Amino acid sequence: MKRLKVLMSAYSCEPGRGSEPGVGWNVAREVAKYHDVWVLTRPDESREIIEAELARHPIPNLHFVYFALPFWKDSMRWGQSGAMQIHYYLWQIYAYFVARRLHREIGFEISHHVTFVKYSSPSFLALLPVPFVWGPVGGGESAPGAFWQDFSFRARAYETARSFVRWIGERDPFVYLTAKRSAAIRATTEDTAKRLLKMGATDVQVLPESGLSEDEIARLAQYEMPEGSPVRFISMGRLLHWKGFHLGLRAFAKANLPDAEYWLLGDGPERERLTILAQKLGIASQVKFWGRLPREETLRKLEECHVLVHPSLHDSGGWVCLEAMAAGRPVICLDLGGPAVQVTEKTGFKIPARTPDETVSDMAEAMVRLVRDSQLRKSMGRSGQLLVKNHHSWQVKGKRLVQLYEEIVARQKAIAQTINPKIV
Structure with a gap:
């Protein structure tokens, strides 16, 4: 034409x-x-x-x-x-x-x-x-x-x-x-x-x-999955109520993974409540709040982690899910909104959002599986990279x-x- x-x-x-x-x-x-x-x-x-x-x-x-x-x-x-x-x-x-x-x-x-x-x-x-x-x-x-x-x-x-x-x-x-x-x-x-x-x-x-651009995809594809312990979960984004990071903290506590860490990158009005929640749950020593970081530093933190946790309750997009998959990291998200369109059963876990307690339990189970099975982490990571390259x-x-x-x-x-x- x-x-x-x-x-x-x-x-x-x-x-x-x-x-x-x-x-x-x-x-x-x-x-x-x-x-x-x-x-x-x-x-x-x-x-x-x-x-x-x-x-x-x-x-x-x-x-x-x-x-x-x-x-x-x-x-x-x-x-x-x-x-x-x-x-x-x-x-x-x-x-x-x-x-x-x-x-x-x-x-x-x-x-x-x-x-x-x-x-x-x-x-x-x-x-x-x-x-x-x-x-x-x-x-x-x-x-x-x-x-x-x-x-x-x-x-x-x-x-x-x-x-x-x-x-x-x-x-x-x-x-x-x-x-x-x-x-x-x-x-x-x-x-x-x-x-x-x-x-x-x-x-x-x-x-x-x-x-993502082809240059970004190629760059993120160079991130190798970290070996050994601790297995690190990471959430990235503004600390807002609808991002659901409180669900991620509750799931991490329920998973009871003493050799794992949970990193949160970003800032916002929910930071104080999330900090208090981590203390109440008894996981404060395993949770790190990094605050808002420049993009390059944010991606370096992603490179140091194994799994993205993105429990957003109404996200139209979900750019961070694409970045994580391009970096070969499995994604745990809710079966809601934009992330549900991007993530597949081969690239992560889409958790049903029926009630908070059920969601937290299902997320905790996914966390346990990914901590215990390094091959599952790697296979989901490879599938995510292929998905992003071919479609996104x-x-x-x-x-x-x-x-x-x-x-x-x-x-x-x-x-x-x-x-x-x-x-x-």
């Missing part, structure tokens, strides 16, 4: 980053290897970083269109607050008018909303007269009700507010319109896919948002996305020719 003219909306986009910025940058970069891409994004977040990267490594077919709301330019000062979510919504409206003007000049053949990865907020690019791809989109996951018993008042208030905001978003007519007008939707989890189908979406694929590199994801574009555009042209045979 000839080169397509592709329009992308990437509210968050930055090279060299993970999470939302990394999704925006990597999707745009990979598609630009095959087609001509224009990306709508904000100047205040990463314009200097993007332009510096393009100066070092030019991508001729990748064009960025920067714009800010004329009455609210500094979106980043609000962090992840509710004000930023309002800014995001208004920016999407403004993006439509910028996109409509560009479409008159360039004549796009397909449009794609990439970030934010949020299913309950609309993309007005769906209103353009070209096929529209939505996603990755997530956010449809919820912490199972039985697990709320471990939450603080503040945590319960957060979960309640999150559910309420999502409930409002699902009743936004523009969100419905986005879902209905999408030629294809890429949902990060089964939970999000179910919500989108209820909103009238027809073509929903469940695909992880996360990815940005290069593989880019090729599959391009194939989706080409199928959609070809289908659209076939329909148009059926209606008007004179169309070539």
Whole structure:
């Protein structure tokens, strides 16, 4: 197929980053290897970083269109607050008018909303007269009700507010319109896919948002599994209630592994509660809180450990699971959200999330098995590396996305020719 003219909306986009910025940058970069891409994004977040990267490594077919709301330019000062979510919504409206003007000049053949990865907020690019791809989109996951018993008042208030905001978003007519007008939707989890189908979406694929470059995969593949004792479990991420690290500590205590250690990397509002919990459980001497570390140091800690524990209760992504598998480390996660889409029975343990006590017991059993069976650790590690290499590199994801574009555009042209045979 000839080169397509592709329009992308990437509210968050930055090279060299993970999470939302990394999704925006990597999707745009990979598609630009095959087609001509224009990306709508904000100047205040990463314009200097993007332009510096393009100066070092030019991508001729990748064009960025920067714009800010004329009455609210500094979106980043609000962090992840509710004000930023309002800014995001208004920016999407403004993006439509910028996109409509560009479409008159360039004549796009397909449009794609990439970030934010949020299913309950609309993309007005769906209103353009070209096929529209939505996603990755997530956010449809919820912490199972039985697990709320471990939450603080503040945590319960957060979960309640999150559910309420999502409930409002699902009743936004523009969100419905986005879902209905999408030629294809890429949902990060089964939970999000179910919500989108209820909103009238027809073509929903469940695909992880996360990815790694081939260079990252090759580098992580060099990490050898540590030999001997102690066997170290590691959890990495912000210390938030919904990350479920309290379940990991309880499971480690229940496993009763005197020659093992549990390392937690990250910081956040739950750190004090987790520290107190480790003391109450009698495992404080085996648990190390390393705090928030630079990425390079974080990966060095991963190299020193044997197993990743990621008991998140509603994670749309789960980048750390991909990194651990690429490093040849088995993963213990809950059978929820993004990690459940990434991890398989060959690469780790997906623990059912019915009740906290059952989950803790099952996690403890998995920990015991992995401590006692070094061959199991190694075989799961090898399977994880193969899985990431074959399915989760940005290069593989880019090729599959391009194939989706080409199928959609070809289908659209076939329909148009059926209606008007004179169309070539």
